[in-house]
Amino acid sequence: xxxxxxxxxxxxxxxxxxxxxxxxxxxxxxxxxxxxxxxxxxxxxxxxxxxxxxxxxxxxxxxxxxxxxxxxxxxxxxxxxxxxxxxxxxxxxxxxxxxxxxxxxxxxxxxxxxxxxxxxxxxxxxxxxxxxxxxxxxxxxxxxxxxxxxxxxxxxxxxxxxxxxxxxxxxxxxxxxxxxxxxxxxxxxxxxxxxxxxxxxxxxxxxxxxxxxxxxxxxxxxxxxxxxxxxxxxxxxxxxxxxxxxxxxxxxxxxxxxxxxxxxxxxxxxx
Amino acid sequence: xxxxxxxxxxxxxxxxxxxxxxxxxxxxxxxxxxxxxxxxxxxxxxxxxxxxxxxxxxxxxxxxxxxxxxxxxxxxxxxxxxxxxxxxxxxxxxxxxxxxxxxxxxxxxxxxxxxxxxxxxxxxxxxxxxxxxxxxxxxxxxxxxxxxxxxxxxxxxxxxxxxxxxxxxxxxxxxxxxxxxxxxxxxxxxxxxxxxxxxxxxxxxxxxxxxxxxxxxxxxxxxxxxxxxxxxxxxxxxxxxxxxxxxxxxxxxxxxxxxxxxxxxxxxxxxxxxxxxxxxxxxxxxxxxxxxxxxxxxxxxxxxxxxxxxxxxxxxxxxxxxxxxxxxxxxxxxxxxxxxxxxxxxxxxxxxxxxxxxxxxxxxxxxx
Ligand SMILES: Nc1ncnc2c1ncn2[C@@H]1O[C@H](COP(=O)(O)OP(=O)(O)OP(=O)(O)O)[C@@H](O)[C@H]1O
Ligand SMILES: [Mg+2]
Numbered sequence: 081x082x083x084x085x086x087x088x089x090x091x092x093x094x095x096x097x098x099x100x101x102x103x104x105x106x107x108x109x110x111x112x113x114x115x116x117x118x119x120x121x122x123x124x125x126x127x128x129x130x131x132x133x134x135x136x137x138x139x140x141x142x143x144x145x146x147x148x149x150x151x152x153x154x155x156x157x158x159x160x161x162x163x164x165x166x167x168x169x170x171x172x173x174x175x176x177x178x179x180x181x182x183x184x185x186x187x188x189x190x191x192x193x194x195x196x197x198x199x200x201x202x203x204x205x206x207x208x209x210x211x212x213x214x215x216x217x218x219x220x221x222x223x224x225x226x227x228x229x230x231x232x233x234x235x236x237x238x239x240x241x242x243x244x245x246x247x248x249x250x251x252x253x254x255x256x257x258x259x260x261x262x263x264x265x266x267x268x269x270x271x272x273x274x275x276x277x278x279x280x281x282x283x284x285x286x287x288x289x290x291x292x293x294x295x296x297x298x299x300x301x302x303x304x305x306x307x308x309x310x311x312x313x314x315x316x317x318x319x320x321x322x323x324x325x326x327x328x329x330x331x332x333x334x335x336x337x338x339x340x341x342x343x344x345x346x347x348x349x350x351x
Numbered sequence: 352x353x354x355x356x357x358x359x360x361x362x363x364x365x366x367x368x369x370x371x372x373x374x375x376x377x378x379x380x381x382x383x384x385x386x387x388x389x390x391x392x393x394x395x396x397x398x399x400x401x402x403x404x405x406x407x408x409x410x411x412x413x414x415x416x417x418x419x420x421x422x423x424x425x426x427x428x429x430x431x432x433x434x435x436x437x438x439x440x441x442x443x444x445x446x447x448x449x450x451x452x453x454x455x456x457x458x459x460x461x462x463x464x465x466x467x468x469x470x471x472x473x474x475x476x477x478x479x480x481x482x483x484x485x486x487x488x489x490x491x492x493x494x495x496x497x498x499x500x501x502x503x504x505x506x507x508x509x510x511x512x513x514x515x516x517x518x519x520x521x522x523x524x525x526x527x528x529x530x531x532x533x534x535x536x537x538x539x540x541x542x543x544x545x546x547x548x549x550x551x552x553x554x555x556x557x558x559x560x561x562x563x564x565x566x567x568x569x570x571x572x573x574x575x576x577x578x579x580x581x582x583x584x585x586x587x588x589x590x591x592x593x594x595x596x597x598x599x600x601x602x603x604x605x606x607x608x609x610x611x612x613x614x615x616x617x618x619x620x621x622x623x624x625x626x627x628x629x630x631x632x633x634x635x636x637x638x639x640x641x642x643x644x645x646x647x648x649x650x651x652x653x654x655x656x657x658x659x660x661x662x663x664x665x666x667x668x669x670x671x672x673x674x675x676x677x678x679x680x681x682x683x684x685x686x687x688x689x690x691x692x693x694x695x696x697x698x699x700x701x702x703x704x705x706x707x708x709x710x711x712x713x714x715x716x717x718x719x
Binding site: 240242243245246247248249250251252253260261264265 | 409411430431432436437438440441442444446447448457458460461505506509
């Protein structure tokens, strides 16, 4: 019986091996970012913050960062708006083809990004669009929307339906009911969706690489710097900061998602 | 049917209202008139369509067939926010992101009363439900009874023509429920608003209502005052749903001059006036009902009653103020329940003892 709780020994070994494989490189990132050497190798030489200072002084990096922020803000706002409509519709109304439609919207969640990227590139070029930050935004909306829907539909599904009815009963029409009751109650879900969309877009490389024109986003900039060995520690420093930012954003998103689940009184939804 | 009050003006008219969910007929031809200012109850077992009917009146759903009129105006196509009704939900539906005063003031925004008038009305409504001073309380920091009263105040503050209450007391404990029953009744008299209460608790319906519609399977089985419902139920189902009823098998042996002659198993031959058969007489084999308090144990030799039989005590349950006896009567299929008030000096019989049971003719009801 004792094997039941801990699981068989090999399973535990597998789990530990998996976690090491997954996270060890991530832990190496800050170690080398603070290492006083141009070569990424052990043994470590000494502690320095020079890499970060050097990074700060790079003009091109500033441009890439600004591009990334613009794209991330636009993509997260648009995907959250789309997510609100889709989640609300799927939580409230039964309509023919509801499941297949939601299924198709969720598809980019499992589709290889390279396929999304190439397909979009072909279509956009065929249609005669020139590549710009907006095409990157379009691609990012496509992959962020499923996450927005997942987060938001749990918020919508968990909201007590009679609250909206009570609002109508007290004289408010559909629009005011949405603004005065629905929106405040799903607000934590909306914040979580914005944060998740922002994080995904900020980190995304493949789509950005294919669809960006002359203005690189941060991940594309990092990739371009990798060719120069001398720049490697700087890239490490940049990656380190991105990692911290992502963790902070995802933590905040999870906090809001939980708060939303608590306020509306349960868990569930698509995730 | 019977004497029931239809004085005053009909405020809500239900005409052959039908509601189907796919194949299920939740309501199957409900017609009724609900009078201005009355306390009206919908009583019935779970799933009989009470909530469905209330939601149709409130405007959350439309009937499949039939019409609903409020104040003479047909309500078809009128959404909930434009109907002169307000509802107290079974779950109370208190807005969790607003405090008590904001909850109560929710519906007043559209009336544009101004800040002071709004505050005055909110204070007044909270006072009405005994929650003065709770305005700043957060919604989640309320007990079940307080939530119920906030929901009530939120609806009352709108001064609706009709207040709809869906089992508002079912979540409360016994003591608080009994207290709220009295308070609701008092409040209804004070404000004079028409109340429609949904409940599956027959005692609650009897205590609070002017009239009660007893529903089974999407239909109204009987619509009458509490007294009529209790004393003259139209069939066995209504009779056993309201209070306790003893049933005896009986044969109709003759009908003459407004009298029905019966041979009742366990009670003997007797003739009753036709008005004691509110559901009419169909066929020769019928049931006769009599309430436990209409049967009396004759303790001393000198006690007399219009009719008497003797039987054996099978069981005696002591309730403090009352004792409930089960008596086996010769010829009856089941033991009969008799309730006796435990007045001074009255003995309590033990199982196995013999007892004489007395009753009066006017307490028998013939049920189809
Ligand atoms: N939205 C719906 N879809 C399908 N069937 C429904 C729906 N609402 C109610 N019903 C069915 O209609 C019937 C009546 O339901 P209703 O909720 O009116 O019962 P009720 O008398 O209020 O019962 P309770 O005392 O349990 O609340 C039930 O058989 C129920 O299953
Ligand atoms: Mg119900």
